[in-house]
Amino acid sequence: MKRLLTILLCMVLISGCGAQTREVFAPQASPAPTVSPAPSPIRSAQPAPPLSPLPTAASPTPAAAATPDTAPASEASQTQTVSIAITGPTENDIILAPTSVDYREGQTVFEVLLAVTRENNIQTDFSGNNKTAYVKGINNLYEFDMGGTSGWLYSVNGAYPKISCGAYMLKSGDSIQFEYTTEVKAP
Numbered sequence: 001m002k003r004l005l006t007i008l009l010c011m012v013l014i015s016g017c018g019a020q021t022r023e024v025f026a027p028q029a030s031p032a033p034t035v036s037p038a039p040s041p042i043r044s045a046q047p048a049p050p051l052s053p054l055p056t057a058a059s060p061t062p063a064a065a066a067t068p069d070t071a072p073a074s075e076a077s078q079t080q081t082v083s084i085a086i087t088g089p090t091e092n093d094i095i096l097a098p099t100s101v102d103y104r105e106g107q108t109v110f111e112v113l114l115a116v117t118r119e120n121n122i123q124t125d126f127s128g129n130n131k132t133a134y135v136k137g138i139n140n141l142y143e144f145d146m147g148g149t150s151g152w153l154y155s156v157n158g159a160y161p162k163i164s165c166g167a168y169m170l171k172s173g174d175s176i177q178f179e180y181t182t183e184v185k186a187p
Helices: 002-016 109-119
Strands: 022-025 080-087 094-103 124-127 134-138 151-156 175-181
Touching: 080 109, 094 109, 109 124, 109 134, 109 151, 109 175, 134 151, 134 175
Parallel strands: 080 175
Antiparallel strands: 022 124, 080 094, 124 134, 151 175
């Protein structure tokens, strides 16, 4: 009985204590390999409908809320976009051509990266989340693959922020660039 309790305690400690968050997104393998053109960077003609707030006592019920077809013109004009591109070690290594995407106010660079890579079946590996998010690999190209100073950097509007991409809040019109570098960039 004592041995069983010891084993159970070890299993609990191993599975729950001190485990570092690590997530990997990898696209599902298709049943048969096919050759297809690169994903189109063109945005869908119809943007996704805006998120509705949760009903409160003072707000209308969901049945009475405006639908995308009946939304006021002011809501339709509030669609906000950012652009994102991903390049490998050279300018010719284009993983994702500049792509315009819709975004929500308060969304971070990291959230846009994950959404776009999932949508385009681009493998992404990261650790941490929110303000501690760290991109380890994109498209199976990882930090240190090309030397001790190689890895993924991001810039917004040409500037390299000194915070995690999970902490950088976007504004409409921002241009995000993820690039694989083989040398340290000076600020």
